[in-house]
Amino acid sequence: MLTVSLVIGHATTRRFEAVVDSGSVSCLFHADIGKAHGLKLDSGPKGPLGGVIGGASGEVYYHQVKLAVPGSLISIVAGFSEQLSVAAILGRHGFFEHYVITFDPQNNPPGLNLERFHRA
């Protein structure tokens, strides 16, 4: 888990807890967060949302926002969905492509070490 926030247009959200998930293609956020900051969900491109459990599916709408991770602000294309059971999922596009991430199980709860890198 990582505490992050978003910049949507000119508005900065409150911080929320996000699941760090290399199994997710994209960064996904609960629609409540976008709607609270004026985002018109269905004005963005729509895509399917599914998981490893067959049959469960949902809809996601993509929007350009900025992801605020402690120490960095990253422009990303983020998916927003009403069906997300968590506040946010940080996936490969938008998050893992910018960080080397080490999972550290030594503490309770287990922590993460993030190292930002910049592509040439």
Place this chain on the structure above:
Amino acid sequence: MSPEMRIQILREAKPNSWIAFSHDEKSFVAQGSTYLEAVEQAELRGENDPVLVRVPEEWLPMVL
């Protein structure tokens, strides 16, 4: 706040709701049916920089 206490708060919260913790995540501040409601309730209680957590519909082991 201990991890155990945090888990207890989340487990006892209303499904599909949002919990607002204090800025330092050391205490529970507010709850809301939406992100916005939790933020507003937190602000009414004097916390302008809450950390929000979404409570799922069911507490199940997740494969993400």
